[in-house]
Amino acid sequence: PLLLNAWQRVLAEPVWQKRASEVLGALYSESLLDEDVFLQWFDARTRSDCAEVAAMRPFANWLATAEEE
Secondary structure, X not given: OHHHHHHHHHOOOHHHHOXXXXXXXXXXXXXXXXXXXXXXXXXXXXXXXXXXXXXXXXXXXXXXXXXXX
16 A cells, blocks of 8 residues: 555656556566455545545446456
8 A cells, every 4th residue: 555655645646647558557567466355445435535536536447347258
């Protein structure tokens, strides 16, 4: 979660919010981001309506959907 906490801080900058899914996808495809760890971490933050969490929602939705298939 250290990487994810750092990434959330980076996402405070709007320029990075647009690229959140792209960066998370790259980390995931390089096996630097575990899907279970990410989904647990993200689920703990879903009650937050901050822009940083909202920027990661498309990736979280994709990951949850891909996990089901």
